[in-house]
Amino acid sequence: MIDAELELAGVPSSNMAAGNRCLFTNELLDDKTKIEHAIVHSLGGRVTSNRDISTSFNEMSSREVDPSAKLIY
Incomplete structure (x- = not known):
């Protein structure tokens, strides 16, 4: 499920971040983690x-990274 679907189901996306770790830095994610676009907006x-x-x-x-991706596409 994507975050919007979770929120429609009554599960706030901010609660879903708690306990997860960043795929790239291994930082612990929490409810202060900003929402980002999985693919560049x-x-x-x-x-x-x-x-x-x-x-x-x-x-x-x-x-x-994003500025370079915009130049290519």
């Missing part, structure tokens, strides 16, 4: 989550 990504990637990694990749 500028490339049409609509799926969001705060259960997979830490806020710090998301912010770093949005500065360094």
Whole structure:
């Protein structure tokens, strides 16, 4: 289920992040983890989550990776 479906089912997505770890940095995710786009928003990504990637990694990749991806596509 994506976060929007979980919220429709009455499960707040912020609760889903607690206890998970970032796939890239192994940081512990909690209810302060920002929701990010799984696929860059500028490339049409609509799926969001705060259960997979830490806020710090998301912010770093949005500065360094996202601009390059936009140039290619």
